Amino acid sequence: MSFADLWHELEPLGRDPVTGGYRRYSWTQADAACRAWFINQAEKRGLAVEPDGNGNLWAWWGPPGADAIATGSHLDSVPDGGGFDGALGVVSALAAVDLLKDKNFSPERAVVLAAFTEEEGARFGVPCLGSRLLTGAVHPDQARALTDDAGVTLAEAMTAAGHDPALIGPDEELLSGIGAFVELHVEQGRALEPIGSALGVAQGIWPHGRWRLDFAGRADHAGTARFADRQDPMIVYARAVLAARHAAAENGALATFGKVIAEPGGSNAVCSLVRAWLDARAPDEARLEKTVTTVRSVSERASVAHGVTFSVRQESHTPVVHFDEALRQRVGGVLAAAGAAAPVLATGAGHDAGVLAARVPTAMLFVRNPTGVSHSPAEHAEMADCEAGVRALAAVLEDLAGG
Numbered sequence: 001m002s003f004a005d006l007w008h009e010l011e012p013l014g015r016d017p018v019t020g021g022y023r024r025y026s027w028t029q030a031d032a033a034c035r036a037w038f039i040n041q042a043e044k045r046g047l048a049v050e051p052d053g054n055g056n057l058w059a060w061w062g063p064p065g066a067d068a069i070a071t072g073s074h075l076d077s078v079p080d081g082g083g084f085d086g087a088l089g090v091v092s093a094l095a096a097v098d099l100l101k102d103k104n105f106s107p108e109r110a111v112v113l114a115a116f117t118e119e120e121g122a123r124f125g126v127p128c129l130g131s132r133l134l135t136g137a138v139h140p141d142q143a144r145a146l147t148d149d150a151g152v153t154l155a156e157a158m159t160a161a162g163h164d165p166a167l168i169g170p171d172e173e174l175l176s177g178i179g180a181f182v183e184l185h186v187e188q189g190r191a192l193e194p195i196g197s198a199l200g201v202a203q204g205i206w207p208h209g210r211w212r213l214d215f216a217g218r219a220d221h222a223g224t225a226r227f228a229d230r231q232d233p234m235i236v237y238a239r240a241v242l243a244a245r246h247a248a249a250e251n252g253a254l255a256t257f258g259k260v261i262a263e264p265g266g267s268n269a270v271c272s273l274v275r276a277w278l279d280a281r282a283p284d285e286a287r288l289e290k291t292v293t294t295v296r297s298v299s300e301r302a303s304v305a306h307g308v309t310f311s312v313r314q315e316s317h318t319p320v321v322h323f324d325e326a327l328r329q330r331v332g333g334v335l336a337a338a339g340a341a342a343p344v345l346a347t348g349a350g351h352d353a354g355v356l357a358a359r360v361p362t363a364m365l366f367v368r369n370p371t372g373v374s375h376s377p378a379e380h381a382e383m384a385d386c387e388a389g390v391r392a393l394a395a396v397l398e399d400l401a402g403g
């Protein structure tokens, strides 16, 4: 089956008809549809699908054993996300298996296709939750108690989707059977287009994290409360937004407030609470720390000045990732030999590959995104580039899995 045929099958699942963006949140109906599609496609290819205890799907080509070569990505999305983020890596893995089967390749080391759950953290707040649980980076009890915006816990959501949350936890047996992981992903940023390259290889991932900031003030009347008497958390929040932008720019980092809740949310009232989420990323820990510290201290000072109570809590942190040098060289060599030389890129985007890199030699391939826009319905990759990605991934799997 061609990449394009596979792509068009998956394309409508979980897509919002109005925005054109994807709402593939983990353990929802859209997620179930994507998972069912993946399982069906894997089984059609004779792959044995085995979910792990955390809800990640593993489709085995060859018996599980030592040194399997894993590839894949995730099927969930951010709110109104693009179609390529995650899905491209999963569909490309299936299409690469087809290319290899067409040429009668039979792997010496098993090849296993992975579809990770809750990579974006869009529903339960912790990105790469499926891979973090697999490697033991998040405690199972902590994960089970995570809630979505409606107050539904991960344990409840999993149960409702027919998955036993008691099975959540690290899986040493599975991990120890994986010799290498190669994740193909749409480029998030615009480094490949200006240099005319369809593919890139990842050097590493910036350290990054999410922080929840709570600004508590006092609700009041927008038409009568004098400025001097107000305890307006929105003003303090606004200071924090600008501080984040300035501090990040000064430190060569990135900082974003993309989610904010104002309570009670009346258009003619001073609000009582602003809750906002800061996403910050930097080339190194020192610059990340400096950026967040500035946001924190500006928020504290402004809170005092406006009679607002401020608190901040780190929701997640991902240390810097340097992908395995030897594997990167080998992948680069395979691509060069296939006439698809790919430059080496660092990225500020987190990935399951970044989590697995702590335990397994890991590499990433990026497929050119002409506008660089991601986490948006405008995210795009040309079909020809996707097909080049599939050929590259197939060549890498062929090299790594032998045969």
Ligand SMILES: [Zn+2]
Pocket: 074, 085, 086, 119, 185, 351
């Ligand atoms: Zn992704």
